[in-house]
Amino acid sequence: MPLSVREREAFLAEPHIASLAVEAGEGRAPLAVPVWYDYVPGGEIEFLTDGDSRKAMLVEKAGRFTVLVQRDSPTYRYVSVEGPVAGSHPTTREELSRIASRYLPSEAVPGYVQGSDLNVLVTFRMRPERWLSADLGAVG
Numbered sequence: 001m002p003l004s005v006r007e008r009e010a011f012l013a014e015p016h017i018a019s020l021a022v023e024a025g026e027g028r029a030p031l032a033v034p035v036w037y038d039y040v041p042g043g044e045i046e047f048l049t050d051g052d053s054r055k056a057m058l059v060e061k062a063g064r065f066t067v068l069v070q071r072d073s074p075t076y077r078y079v080s081v082e083g084p085v086a087g088s089h090p091t092t093r094e095e096l097s098r099i100a101s102r103y104l105p106s107e108a109v110p111g112y113v114q115g116s117d118l119n120v121l122v123t124f125r126m127r128p129e130r131w132l133s134a135d136l137g138a139v140g
Helices: 005-013 054-062 093-103 106-114
Strands: 018-022 031-035 037-039 045-050 064-071 076-090 121-126 130-137
Touching: 005 037, 005 064, 005 076, 005 130, 018 054, 031 054, 037 093, 045 054, 045 093, 054 064, 054 076, 054 121, 064 121, 093 106
Parallel strands: none
Antiparallel strands: 018 031, 018 064, 037 045, 045 121, 064 076, 076 121, 076 130
């Protein structure tokens, strides 16, 4: 059963590991890779990556991407959202701290941020356009 707008946005706002998919070119399947991301209901999706990575180059070229998040325990749910790149810019220390704090224990965030090279990171933002979602219910 599809999730309501409120349910899908709340689920996407939880700190799941996302699968990012982007067109990879003629004769190639889409590139699909895991990413840390941030989302506030009603807003844009943000993720950061090395600006010289294949992922960054493909997202820049395609101008759009898809993010899929899922829960693999009852009740099984997923949300997939596609949209255009709304912008990109060099990652700030605040962005890196905010996104890292969604996934790491609080005591690990300062060391992670300190050890990251902000000179190579870029933050991409996506404006959600198309959504797919489902709650597949509890098992057994």
